[in-house]
Amino acid sequence: MIDIITLLPDNIAxxxxxxxxxxxxASAVKELLENAVDADAASIQLxxxxxxxxxxxxxxxxxxxxxxxxRMSFERHATSKIRNIEDxxxxxxxxxxxxxxxxxxxxxxxxxxxxRDEDELGTLLEIDNSIVRKQEPCACPVxxxxxxxxxxxxxxxxxxxxxxxxxxxxxxxxxFIHVALAxxxxxxxxxxxxxxxxxLEAGSHKQRFLQLLGNQYNTKLVAVKEITDYLNISGxxxxxxxxxxxxxxxxxxxxxxxxxxxxxNHAVVxxxxxxxxxxxFPVYALYIDLDPSQVDINVHPxxxxxxFEDEKIxxxxxxxxxxxxxxxxxxxxxxxxxxxxxxxxxxxxxxxxTQEKKEMVTASELYRRFSQKNQAHFIEPGMKSELKHxxxxxxxxxxxxxxxxxxxxxxxxTSNESMQxxxxxxxxxxxxxxxxxxxxNGFLIVHQQHAHExxxxxxxxxxxxxxQSATQQNLFPVTLDLxxxxxxxxxxxxxxxxxxxxxxxxxxxxxxxxxGVPADVLQGNExxxxxxxxxxxxHFSNELNFSQRQKLIHxxxxxxxxxxxxxxxxxxxxxxxxxxxxxxxxxxxxxxNPVFVEFTDEQLMKMFGK
Ligand code: ADP
Ligand code: MG
Numbered sequence: 001m002i003d004i005i006t007l008l009p010d011n012i013a014x015x016x017x018x019x020x021x022x023x024x025x026a027s028a029v030k031e032l033l034e035n036a037v038d039a040d041a042a043s044i045q046l047x048x049x050x051x052x053x054x055x056x057x058x059x060x061x062x063x064x065x066x067x068x069x070x071r072m073s074f075e076r077h078a079t080s081k082i083r084n085i086e087d088x089x090x091x092x093x094x095x096x097x098x099x100x101x102x103x104x105x106x107x108x109x110x111x112x113x114x115x116r117d118e119d120e121l122g123t124l125l126e127i128d129n130s131i132v133r134k135q136e137p138c139a140c141p142v143x144x145x146x147x148x149x150x151x152x153x154x155x156x157x158x159x160x161x162x163x164x165x166x167x168x169x170x171x172x173x174x175x176f177i178h179v180a181l182a183x184x185x186x187x188x189x190x191x192x193x194x195x196x197x198x199x200l201e202a203g204s205h206k207q208r209f210l211q212l213l214g215n216q217y218n219t220k221l222v223a224v225k226e227i228t229d230y231l232n233i234s235g236x237x238x239x240x241x242x243x244x245x246x247x248x249x250x251x252x253x254x255x256x257x258x259x260x261x262x263x264x265n266h267a268v269v270x271x272x273x274x275x276x277x278x279x280x281f282p283v284y285a286l287y288i289d290l291d292p293s294q295v296d297i298n299v300h301p302x303x304x305x306x307x308f309e310d311e312k313i314x315x316x317x318x319x320x321x322x323x324x325x326x327x328x329x330x331x332x333x334x335x336x337x338x339x340x341x342x343x344x345x346x347x348x349x350x351x352x353x354t355q356e357k358k359e360m361v362t363a364s365e366l367y368r369r370f371s372q373k374n375q376a377h378f379i380e381p382g383m384k385s386e387l388k389h390x391x392x393x394x395x396x397x398x399x400x401x402x403x404x405x406x407x408x409x410x411x412x413x414t415s416n417e418s419m420q421x422x423x424x425x426x427x428x429x430x431x432x433x434x435x436x437x438x439x440x441n442g443f444l445i446v447h448q449q450h451a452h453e454x455x456x457x458x459x460x461x462x463x464x465x466x467x468q469s470a471t472q473q474n475l476f477p478v479t480l481d482l483x484x485x486x487x488x489x490x491x492x493x494x495x496x497x498x499x500x501x502x503x504x505x506x507x508x509x510x511x512x513x514x515x516g517v518p519a520d521v522l523q524g525n526e527x528x529x530x531x532x533x534x535x536x537x538x539h540f541s542n543e544l545n546f547s548q549r550q551k552l553i554h555x556x557x558x559x560x561x562x563x564x565x566x567x568x569x570x571x572x573x574x575x576x577x578x579x580x581x582x583x584x585x586x587x588x589x590x591x592x593n594p595v596f597v598e599f600t601d602e603q604l605m606k607m608f609g610k
Pocket of ligand 1: 039078097101143144
């Protein structure tokens with residue numbers, strides 16, 4: 001029997017590994033920017049062509065590399081940032097795995113020029129497909145200049161998988177903003193096809209925030225700052241009136257690393273309490289710094305998710321810090337350090353960390369403040385309701401991404417032809433959500449929102465197919481200023497939005513003018529409607545089963561529908577149901593949820609033993 005296992009050649013192994021690290025141009029941008037930051041650069045320039053598909057170039061004035069290191073840097077697991085296992089628990093750099101450059105060189109054509117201050121000459125390296133094509137001395141400034149061309153040139157399947165330039169650009173700008181927000185002391189610039197997109201002089205955190213997210217926040221930011229022995233929090237939240245209708249500008253940084261955390265976001269939202277207008281999202285950039293041994297950044301290949309040694313206490317700190325900030329700036333009515341009861345009872349709060357750490361932490365201002373009985377009162381169980389919007393949104397978006405599944409009914413349903421509504425009897429509404437509608441031979445229990453979503457979905461679909469959606473011209477055109485990411489997205493959606501009845505024109509960099517909206521959008525609600533569409537659309541974007549157009553129609557139907565919780569008159573219920581029974585698929589909502597349950601006389605009789 002011959003042995004069959006062989007080691008993969010380096011270039012294939014690298015290409016496989018690259019799949020995790022480099023998924024799209026934005027992932028390469030992130031890695032290269034982080035390398036420049038780790039090299040202590042004071043200035044970092046990012047140049048792109050075709051949204052990074054053809055060129056991503058990062059030029060830094062950091063410490064550069066020696067000739068040997070330049071060559072080594074492209075080996076897998078080659079890093080200057082950790083040497084032993086202990087180092088893993090005190091990481092202060094953005095990178096540490098030594099995978100990025102190896103992965104990039106496996107899927108693109110790379111040119112590197114790098115020089116250290118102490119060297120006369122720098123090094124030029126050309127690598128593609130993990131193979132060194134050229135290595136020679138070159139004259140170049142101190143720092144590193146790395147270009148990666150033709151991403152995925154050797155993996156056509158993945159190249160084809162890339163999205164439109166606008167979409168890829170959006171991801172890149174996201175990554176750029178994350179790094180630029182984390183390091184305001186570094187100059188950053190971004191050009192795309194030779195056009196300048198950002199030019200960010202070094203400055204304070206606040207200046208950087210305003211440069212990136214817009215001067216409109218200038219008078220709207222509340223500073224957050226709490227220094228404790230366990231962790232420090234600084235940064236800003238925007239005042240409640242500046243909250244956005246879309247969940248865009250929310251940034252957490254842990255030891256300068258941008259992270260995503262629904263859990264910590266919840267802490268911020270709950271700190272705002274009832275201050276936040278309905279259906280809006282707080283804007284914030286919060287920087288949390290704590291001992292690196294208290295976080296595990298190694299849980300996710302792109303390091304955007306991390307694990308805290310003690311997540312509950314970070315939650316409590318964030319929540320208390322935001323409350324404090326809002327109270328200090330008299331945004332909140334009174335100082336009220338309410339802590340969630342669940343959190344109060346956790347070991348983290350009652351017995352934080354180890355015994356000796358406990359002493360350290362309990363000595364700290366913030367901790368004392370929220371462990372004092374008189375200030376840290378418990379939330380009564382019923383009060384969780386202020387979190388409702390947040391939770392609703394969450395469950396809503398989870399639902400929205402579900403693919404259509406046949407509904408599961410307790411009772412068999414008949415087709416709509418045989419459904420004869422009895423309209424000369426009253427309909428009943430239960431819990432402002434369900435409509436009880438009598439039929440010739442039984443009755444229906446209808447979910448009002450699902451029903452209306454189905455009706456609107458089919459209506460918009462026909463409208464779009466026949467290119468005849470009704471538009472109402474706005475009396476006064478409404479301007480819409482978006483973040484660069486949202487602007488790029490809206491730009492991409494414009495043609496389909498037009499088919500749906502929106503008349504929107506681009507105006508300046510990320511601004512738009514809404515000239516008209518579909519006939520059923522309420523006057524005065526134009527801006528909100530577009531912002532909401534963008535927000536909902538974003539939550540759809542990983543769903544490949546739907547076309548862009550289908551997603552938009554889904555979002556529109558959901559947005560314009562009668563919601564659960566809305567009182568309806570008898571007349572309105574009857575109108576809704578008579579429209580429903582003319583639908584092509586009346587029994588299932590566009591998201592695949594049941595619209596109604598039918599009870600026939602026969603079933604009812606059986607149930608009652610007749
Ligand atoms: P990691 O950042 O995880 O160490 P990378 O593959 O990104 O791994 O980089 C490998 C090594 O190459 C780094 O540890 C660093 O020593 C060196 N390096 C990469 N980019 C730069 C740069 N822009 N300036 C100086 N050194 C760099
Ligand atoms: Mg790196």
